[in-house]
Amino acid sequence: MENNLNDIKDIDYSLYLVTDRKVLGNRDLCKSIxxxxxxxxxxxxxxxxxxxTNEFYKLAKKIKKITDEHDxxxxxxDRIDIALAVDADGVHVGPDDLPISVARNILGPNKIVGASTCNIEEALEAQKQGAxxxxxxxIFPTATKSNTDDVSIEDLACIKKAVNIPIVGIGGINEKNASKVMTAKVEGIAVVSAILGKSDIKNAANQLYEIIRSSNR
Known part of the structure; x- marks a missing residue:
């Protein structure tokens, strides 16, 4: 039940921010986003x-207002219920979450369903299920998530060639190694501390944005 990508708006995956309030310390998440x-x-x-659930819902509503304002x-x-409740653009599921096919059935063809993978077999199966x-x-060691599998830049490039849906590299990516990840011809990079862990969040994001833009020339 591969997803009909024509039903989903053209998404820019180039600089994908994953939140983690622990990285922010005492700073406000909404303002930081x-x-x-x-x-x-x-x-x-x-x-x-x-x-x-209630706290997550209230926070998601606040974040949705910000993301809507900036398109x-x-x-x-993980939380499909929260995604539905705030009319988010989609969900991201991991291997321990609901199956991709179930998420797709619940959300329908017009929502984004992202999935975490670490090899070609998983990537092909995720694509088949409707990711x-x-x-x-x-890609690199990361302190924000434990029990991760290592994926080399070469592996990333092979996975990219094996599927026909967008790929985002994730794991320990920062301003020093982002350009290496982009050599795999992926659609973007996902980061946490490389933006939220910096004192000047806007500048950190802009620095990564410029690196990605230069890599795509």
């Missing part, structure tokens, strides 16, 4: 594993 978007972030994933898609990590895009990694 707005600054990141102003710096060039093209897509936001709200990832809140430790929040209760940036909002993806909800809109794939987050592939971890």
């Amino acid at each position: 707005k600054e990141a978007i102003q710096g060039g972030v093209s897509l936001v994933q709200l990832r809140e594993k430790d929040l209760g 940036v898609p909002l993806i909800i990590n 809109t895009y794939l987050g592939v990694g971890a």
Whole structure:
């Protein structure tokens, strides 16, 4: 049940921000996301594993207002119920979440369903089940997520060639190594601390934006 990509708007995956409030410290998440978007972030994933449903819903509503104002898609990590409740643009699911095919059936053809993969077999299966895009990694060591599989730049390039849906590299990507990831001809990079962990969030996002833009020339 491969997804009909013509039913989904043209998404810019180039600079994909995944949230983590622990990285922010005492700084406000909403304000930080707005600054990141102003710096060039093209897509936001709200990832809140430790929040209760009501808190997550209220936060998602606030973030959705910001992303709507800037015409940036909002993806909800794992929680399809929250995505539906706030009319987010889609969800991102991992191997321990609901199957991609189930998420696709619930959300329908016009929502984004992203999936985490780390090899060609998983990537092909995710595409078959209806994934809109794939987050592939971890490309480099990362402190924001444990128990990740290692994926080399060469592996990333092979996965990119094997599927016909967009690929986003994820895992330990920052301003020092982002250009290496883009050599795999992927559609973008997903980052957490490389933006939210910096003192000047807008500038950090803009720096990555410029690196990606230069890589695509």
